[in-house]
Amino acid sequence: MINFAYTRATGIADAIKEKVEANGGGQFLAGGTNLVDLLKENVARPARLIDINRLPLAAVEPMSGGGLRLGALVTNADTAYHPEVQRRYPMLSRAILAGASAQLRNMATNGGNLLQRTRCYYFYDVATPCNKRQPGSGCPAIRGQNRVCGVLGTSAQCIATHPSDMCVALAALEAVVRVSGPQGERSIPIAEFHTLPSNTPHIENTLSPDELITSIDLPESPYAAHSVYTKVRDRASYAFALVSVAAGLELDGDTIKSTRLALGGVAHKPWRLPAAEALLTGKPATKESFLPVAEALFAGAQGYEHNAFKIELGKRAVVRALTLAAKGTAAIHDVNGQTADA
Template sequence: MNSFTLTQATAIDEALRDKASHDNSAYLGGGTNLIDLMKENVARPTHLTSLHKLPLSQIERAPDGGLRLGALATNAETAYHPEVEKHYPLLSQTILAGATPQLRNMATDGGNLMQRTRCYYFYDLATPCNKREPGTGCSAIGGYNRIHAILGASEQCIATHPSDMCVALAALEAVVQVSGPDGERRIKFEDFHRLPGERPELDNTLQPGELITAVDLPEKGFAKHFTYLKLRDRTSYAFAAVSVAAALELDGNTIREARLALGGVAHKPWRSKEAEALLVGRPATVETFRQAADQVVKGAVGQGSNDFKIELARRAVVRALKQATEMNYELDENAFLNSNP
């Protein structure tokens, strides 16, 4: 790890000024990803602006009736907050599927959005990586790529976004609040993270110096019919091979509204609005779910070692939709006869 200086900011404006006054600087929240990157010399900031004393840890009602998550609220505080458990149980379930209790006690909500890929080539300084060093190439393409993207990838990068929490935030249509040198702005969650394109080194759409201050959840939380299905190599502390956040609004056996987002398959949490549209107005049956799953993986491309993810994602979508449907509503049992996805 390289040496660095550190400033303890006590106000948002102070943090913005401090970062702007230092070249090669970074914001420090919980540090659960950044410090690892610094230890591995993947990230080499020479100055850190600590955010620990900023008043951004509250979880409270938003002006529009939803819920505002302060950027410095920890993942654990968020998952176990009564308002989150009651009105946004999908988010609570998703957070608890990630990392370990120790990490969730330190990791912040804003930092969760900023975490970087766990691609092994990104961490290996001896290998080319366009995300780490633009223009050097992508070692995963043509290499061992079991954990890599099947959707939205480019010739420059096939890395995946590692977050569980962000998959739920995508499904819930959260909004990210940021402050920066040019003032405050709101970013729709679907516009926050980027696909790799020609600039895989850019993970998100933040402008230089901008700081996440909160994440706003809309009033509708889909608290009755939801699930987060995470498929991974081991249950304890592993990133998703494929994950699915499914949320439904049902009228009897008819789907009135649907949200469907996937993790582990793309450079960003992958929301399939086409599959959602296919579900709306249709009966909640396995056949409907299979058609939606086919739509989700339409255009998916394997890279060799990760070809299995295409079928795994298809089956995971069907299974997640079944689980979400059965959460508080018992379908006609005939609908699920021979229903293995």
């Protein structure tokens, strides 16, 4: 762990000012669940940590116009168990509860969750090359141990995935990330927040330098009654997703009016394909309708030695998630965020 300096920001403007002053060497400290881990691995080597935990960003508030604003510093646990989140965005609640452990969810914040780094083994091991950690050093994952890596939107430089569960649900819900920076405030649609690796895998999102996430805004959602988060992993809990699917259906009787689908564990960002979702519009909510959507989502997927199975698994998980969503959120009762047949 590097010999960083520590300061505690007193306000949003102060935090941004300190970050600017750190001249690229500063990092914000919120829940610390990923950052402190990366400090110990010598992957993160900031000159200064700017503690933002005392900023007034820890509220869940209704928004004018009907949405819900999740403060950037609200913990994952408080978000998942918030009655309004559970009632209006059960997919999000379940996605959060499917991730990490109770302890980590008590610490991790919503803003930090957006900025989680990949769990690719090579990124975490500073004795090995990694283009994301050290641009130009190479990507051993492509020919190495890539079970945890992606099959969609990968590049010749990087095949890492974004590890978040929460972000998958946020993508399906079309959340908006509000940020504040030296140039003022702005909003970034979640679909535009995370990036694909292409030739710059060290860049993972569209935040400008020194911008601070202040909230995640959830628009009104017609999907609460038919929402699901299906997570497939190597053990029953406390493991990152091999594949996960956030699915929401808006139904008119048995007919699908609209669909939201996002995939986790398969790409450098939560994976969405609105064109695939549109295939379901006007269709009955049956397996026959769902299969082509699964195929469309994985069109062009590229598997590697140890993760090619994710393509078939992902398709099946999509069909499973949609099938469960059609049954209705209430039918998939599982307080712990895992889907189970009712």
